[in-house]
Amino acid sequence: MYRFLLTPRWLGYLALTLVAAAVMVFLGNWQLDRYRARTAVNERIDAGATMSPAPLRDALPAPSGGPGGTGPAPVERVTWTKVTATGRYDTANVVLVRGRTVDNEVGFEVLTPLVLADGTAVLVDRGWIPVAPGAGATAQPSVPAVPAGDVTVTGRVVPSENGGTVGRRDGKLETRRISVTRIAKQLPYPVAGGYVLLDEQTPAADPAFRAVPIGHTNNWQNFGYVVQWWIFAAMSLVGYGWVARREARRLANLDGPRQPLDRAAEPAPATPA
Template identity: 30%
Template sequence: MARRQFRPPLWAVLGMVPGLALLVSLGTWQLHRGQDRAAMLAQYASAGEQAAVAFDPHQPATKQPVHVQLRGHFEDQRQLLLDNQSNQKRPGYEVLTPLRLADGTLLLVNRGWIPQSGTRDQPPSPAAPQGEQQISGYWHALPEPGMRLGQPACEKATRFPQIVNYPNVAELRCTLGEAVLNGDVLLDANVEGGFVREWNFDNGFPPSRHYGYAAQWYALALTLIAFFIKLNLKRSHD
């Protein structure tokens, strides 16, 4: 009478166990990524419902936006234009205007998107409201490019507006010639002096994609187990 016996050779076990552990760990990693993304998106959603709090220049900017209220004077004579920004498939810029607080602190306010006009040598320079302004918006970390190729040489700008491409705080301080806070304020849509403001605090993968990747890794792990059993289940005869 033929019976089936499961007798995998040692080399097969030694090869299968690390592979299975790798697949399970990749699935678990993606599962945790999905959970983290879901929590982060919930935080982003709650940011839009926050009441504005008094701005604290000592509060570090993070990817989690904080709804703030602040007073200061715009310095639109030295504006920056964030390059390669589009709206409804139209090319344009986001206008970064320095704001001087009462204590002398300088920070950037993103006043929104404008369409591309003029030339690269003479880009648009939209005026900002004059005098002391009370504004509100979302204080958060400076946006970063998907890839940064080296550190470009920097000199203090002599002409404005300057077209920039995701500058970090060191480049901003160099361009403006003085200290500036490491972050920017995304101007609220109901505040005067802004342009198109459709802020998207997150453009990463949705949690469902991470969960889908996790399911694929776990499915591969189950497939590996099934093949391992099938290949090592041998018939024996009494």
């Protein structure tokens, strides 16, 4: 009954179905890996909110080399964890990061290098400032002055972003992306490979700064894709079986036994005159 499945055409259908199902399972597994990675990020964000801060060097090793160099990027397990460091802000190299949105309002994030006792520095994201009322989205805001003398900061370790160019406008460095390696090339000292998103500061930060919110990743979207791809894979196999069964029934009807003729319905032979 199912011997037709061994014909070249149906073997081709089977091969195509198996390949499609395998691709869908692979895509589901890939989304599962992304779900697990994003879940780990969310767990680190939540843990960082309550953990005691660790010394900066536990998460961001000291950079080696001369001015403009950067240290190694933070390993995944320390991103979004809380650290603390003490140093002096470099007011001559404030970095404005334009086009950043908080509560649907466009403004600037303000990064300032914190120069440590060993002569290296770490970029500190001091917070967000809106553009001046009536000014354009690229108009530089008035940046509050930094405290004089030693400053102790506590914040989250954030990995460098990719892309963006860094230039100087009106005496301040400006960029669209927080690319630590590109910003470091504009600075006269080596810089840590990640930056610190400020939570607390001693002396206290200026109230003009608004805290940059830390958003959780949408890991459940990836989990939904996992279920979707695996269901599609199962549907492709079930669909092949359904089509094969329908074809088997069609062939069975074509090859079934013929019904005998009804003799009573046949015309009587003609009687000779």
